[in-house]
Amino acid sequence: MAASVLKRGGLVVLPTDTVYAIAADAFSVSAVGDLLAAKGRDRRTPVPVMVPSPTTLSGILDHVTDDISVLVDAFWPGGLTIVAYAAPSLAWDLGATQGTVSVRMPLHPVALDLLRRTGPLAVMAANRAGLPAPLSADEAEGSVGDAAGVEVLLDAGSSPDALTSSIVDLTGGVPLLVREGVIDAATLREFVPNLEVLA
16 A cells, blocks of 8 residues: 555655655655655755665666765665765655755665565655654554645554764765764775765
8 A cells, every 4th residue: 555655655654764754756846845744844955865776776877876876785784875976867855955866775675665665755854844754554654644635654563763874975986974973984984994974
């Protein structure tokens, strides 16, 4: 049911390996707009994407660099979000991305099963702006459950902690750790020794 809701432009709340998230078809402009509205955000906020497999990257990125391959091989599925240039031919609107996309493959069986049925999903934490990220389906429902477009809530129990994914920007000359989450800088440097940390 969740997959069919997403395919026709609805929103679904689902568990991930970090926090509960709200998802939309990444290629539906109206669904992504509903996602931003549910969050209390506008198009100035770029919307990240979750994918079912590393092989998806060749279809959504302009170029899969060596650093991208190394990091994905080491940390996917899991708590690493990479920022890279999106393929310019893609017919999607993820907000003010400046031609980039933030992408991750989650380590959660429910999320992965859904992604395999739908393909890339636009996903953000299932909380209204300014509220804590939800660690349970009840918390997510209390935050965004009554938002327009939310039709399904997948309950897989509580998340183990509130740690977010680590974000590495790979659009510049060197990898840049924009946010340190579940994977720290020292661990990332084992695979990309030239990693810099955003001051």
